[in-house]
Amino acid sequence: MSKKHNNVLPGFNLSLGFTIFYLSLIVLIPLSAAFIKTSTLSLHEFWVAVASPRVVASYKLTFGASLIGASINALFGLLTAWVLTRYTFPGKRIIDALVDLPFALPTAVAGIALTAIYAPNGWIGSLLAPHGIKVAFTPIGIVIALTFIGLPFVVRTVQPILEDLEAETEEAAASLGANRWQTFTKIIFPAIAPALLTGFSLAFARAIGEYGSVIFIAGNMPMVSEITPLIIITKLEQYDYAGATAVAVVMLVISFILLLGINGLQWWNSRRNSRAI
């Protein structure tokens, strides 16, 4: 009861009820369908479906490539956000708008465009080919596609925080004798770390589920460049609905644990910071 009185805004019960209803309808019910479909398998069948060498190789590739892609985005997304907030230069608005493009572009278009460029007869691919570097149709191609689609997440989460962080704080740090590196690590980075982590986890989550843009550039060789979403499609193609959802469930659980871990990290980070203040 006392908790209720503490709420300044009215309508807590109603809005919470609606939130739970809405989440159930949009997220939980479709997801539970995957679990129900999987439960038609015996434990042994489930294990065979989700732990065969081909499927395990695809988990490694999907999560590994997503992690690399998200890490690249964290670094260069931060740099992009920094440039867009701290400096003014001609064409800034255009670059700002360009950042959102991977959001809006149909993923298949992105995949075809990237493949055309990185294939051995494409613009970039033809420059790399003489040096024996193959990008398209290898795991490197997958990382590039996942980096491409994940970029806006980091930029758009970090940008508002950087905008709020006034340049005066940096000047203050400098006037108190901090060098540039110290200003960055002690003043700026702690302030933007939570947003950076959010952007990273969004880019990571997006990359794990990505199908359209990857499928054209991956080459799809079993054990080498086959992503887990393709394994799911392959199983569906064989009318193996239960096997497909079994793999989907494994992906869901791993993704959920990873995202929970990242959220936990964020929670721990914000507690540590608030205690420091």
Added chain:
Amino acid sequence: MKKSLFHISLLAALVIAPTAQAADITLLNVSYDPTRELYQDYNTAFAKYWKAKTGDTVSIKASHGGSGKQARAIIDGLDADVATLALAYDVDQLYEKGRLIPKDWQKRLGHNSAPYTSTIVFLVRKGNPKKIKDWDDVVKPGVSVITPNPKTSGGARWNYLAAWAYALKKNNNDETKAKEFVGKLFKNVPVLDTGARGATTTFVERGIGDVLLAWENEAFLAQKELGPDKFEIIVPSLSILAEPTVTVVDKVVDKRKTRAVATAYLEYLYSEEGQEIAAQNYYRPILDSVAKKYEKSFPKVSLVKIDEVFGGWQKAQKTHFADGGTFDEIYQK
């Protein structure tokens, strides 16, 4: 109150009237990828024929995609009056998984419900720089081969089985040798696209690979679209008889009351005109008179049948393409 009731009945009359009077029929033909051009031509021809015969106007919509994907869409409730798919296995699933058609669907139309056939040939670059003449040249080290993934593409399953059948014949039906042969072939594959059109794009647009294993009609089409000065078709000494099959989807036509026209639509494929259109779109006709007329367009090749060599689709699917089948073994060793 009375007035609004009047309005409602007027509205109802307006809505009902057109369907009650004019016989405007729509049909949905759910087909696979490379039949796009074929059914474009055929649908116009059939609409004309049906109008002349019955006076009804029939408009046919066609949907194209990977054969397995299309079958799944029908099972999941897409209202397809007729299904015209790449292989009998996919049509079988309409019975197995959805009970949408009877078990003996394949006996309902002539020639095992396959009104036209095709086969698997090689498409190579102009001048055939790697001197590819037969299957033995395809498995040589250093030759790069493009084929889609047999797990996701109907066409690729035909490719796989054609190579397997050749190796069987060459090695006196030794299955181990055949597997070795197909293993060597897939060692030469740098990219596995998910569908036949994707593989054609990889070969033609991206310039990857020395040889594309393709549907005969797809190879002819690529040559026509892109010019004979760029690609050559090579016919191997032995290939497989691909029989794309067609059926009326009983549950749907009974619900939509389109059985008569849907059945006529498929039967007309067997007529002189239907066969002509198939031949013009590079499918091999089965009607003797038309086959003779187009004899020159289709190179003679010794064709094996899937029922004879592999014991039918159900068995071939289980041995070769299901999880743990020979295709998986090739990659997991």
